[in-house]
Amino acid sequence: MMKKVTIVGTLGLVLTLVLALPARAKNDNKDGNKDDNFDGVVKVIERFYHVKHKSIPLLARAGMKTALTAARIAGGSKKRLAEAGSLKVAYFEDQDFDAARGVASFQAAINTALRQTWSPFVQVTSPRSGEQVYIFLRNAGEKFHVMAITIDRRDATVVQITLSPSSLAKLLQDPEDMGRAINDEATTDQ
Amino acid sequence: MKSAKQISVRTLWKFAALAFFVMLGAGVNATAQTAKIQTSSLDHLVAKASETFNLDLDESLMQLTAKVFKSNDPDEARVKALVSGLKGIHVRVLEFEKEGEFLAADLEAIRVQLRAPGWNKIVNAKSKKEGSVDVYLMTSGSQILGLAVLAADAKEIAVVNILGNIDLEKLSQLEGQFGIPDLSLEKPRPKN
Numbered sequence: 001m002m003k004k005v006t007i008v009g010t011l012g013l014v015l016t017l018v019l020a021l022p023a024r025a026k027n028d029n030k031d032g033n034k035d036d037n038f039d040g041v042v043k044v045i046e047r048f049y050h051v052k053h054k055s056i057p058l059l060a061r062a063g064m065k066t067a068l069t070a071a072r073i074a075g076g077s078k079k080r081l082a083e084a085g086s087l088k089v090a091y092f093e094d095q096d097f098d099a100a101r102g103v104a105s106f107q108a109a110i111n112t113a114l115r116q117t118w119s120p121f122v123q124v125t126s127p128r129s130g131e132q133v134y135i136f137l138r139n140a141g142e143k144f145h146v147m148a149i150t151i152d153r154r155d156a157t158v159v160q161i162t163l164s165p166s167s168l169a170k171l172l173q174d175p176e177d178m179g180r181a182i183n184d185e186a187t188t189d190q
Numbered sequence: 191m192k193s194a195k196q197i198s199v200r201t202l203w204k205f206a207a208l209a210f211f212v213m214l215g216a217g218v219n220a221t222a223q224t225a226k227i228q229t230s231s232l233d234h235l236v237a238k239a240s241e242t243f244n245l246d247l248d249e250s251l252m253q254l255t256a257k258v259f260k261s262n263d264p265d266e267a268r269v270k271a272l273v274s275g276l277k278g279i280h281v282r283v284l285e286f287e288k289e290g291e292f293l294a295a296d297l298e299a300i301r302v303q304l305r306a307p308g309w310n311k312i313v314n315a316k317s318k319k320e321g322s323v324d325v326y327l328m329t330s331g332s333q334i335l336g337l338a339v340l341a342a343d344a345k346e347i348a349v350v351n352i353l354g355n356i357d358l359e360k361l362s363q364l365e366g367q368f369g370i371p372d373l374s375l376e377k378p379r380p381k382n
Contacts, residue, residue, distance in 0.1 A: 103237070123243075124244075139254060166258070
């Protein structure tokens with residue numbers, strides 16, 4: 001009897017887990033308010049490249065860059081910045097993002113960190129130069145979260161913004177240029 | 191005479207085996223019905239590439255796309271109509287600095303998928319681009335399940351995979367948008 005109960009219980013548990021896992025992932029995607037993985041991504045970069053991000057006040061230099069980035073995504077008009085909503089930024093300045101560590105390995109690490117709750121959208125890499133741009137998207141109720149990770153030889157930026165549907169439409173239509181714009185504006189001195 | 195315990199364990203194994211084969215069958219069926227092309231065979235070329243571009247608009251993002259384009263704006267309405275019926279857009283491009291960084295054999299794993307039942311090469315799809323541009327359509331009866339483009343020249347590989355109701359006309363309109371590269375496809379001639 002014990003054996004029967006144990007087998008039934010084990011099978012039930014396995015089936016419950018198998019059925020519950022996708023449902024949980026789906027809920028996390030829909031919710032948009034659970035752990036946003038922003039800190040997790042920063043940690044992945046720190047561990048992979050042995051670098052440290054700087055705690056720069058949002059309205060200081062990085063904030064300016066983020067604001068410009070958000071403005072660009074929002075269609076180039078700073079008036080539309082307000083709709084960009086919450087901004088999160090982590091900036092890595094003048095550190096060694098050694099391409100020899102392997103762009104492909106880093107790409108895999110980032111995807112693993114975010115795949116549960118974010119959808120990978122665009123990934124542009126230049127393995128020889130080490131330049132990388134990753135854009136992930138997530139539904140956040142009426143709006144959308146965008147996580148943009150840009151890395152080049154000496155700098156990196158992680159930006160998370162909230163976009164309105166109309167801004168997202170622009171990003172969707174021209175993702176490559178938008179990805180490059182994020183990269184340029186987040187890593188070039190203004 | 192079999193004990194109740196033996197019967198229970200055997201019955202459970204039978205259920206487990208049945209469940210396994212049902213799940214296996216569902217998986218095989220799902221694979222047969224999907225027009226999604228696996229491009230992981232290109233992963234080993236990433237380190238050699240001078241630039242790579244990956245775009246993934248999966249079904250959930252396609253649903254978002256349908257929501258974000260407004261019907262009352264003529265341009266957005268056109269795009270909305272274009273993407274309606276699509277279930278995914280996947281683009282993978284690898285560019286190389288020099289010729290000879292990849293071999294024809296590197297594309298074979300993709301070509302094998304496109305030789306599977308359901309896929310048909312569109313012979314009248316012509317491109318003005320150098321190199322080869324092959325366009326394939328997956329159908330099931332009268333239903334179009336997806337389209338794949340495999341373009342390669344000496345220094346570039348591009349794989350475009352669009353899932354859902356798509357045709358050459360739609361593809362040529364989508365070129366340059368949603369990360370789909372300019373394939374320079376000649377517009378299909380209207381049927382007489």
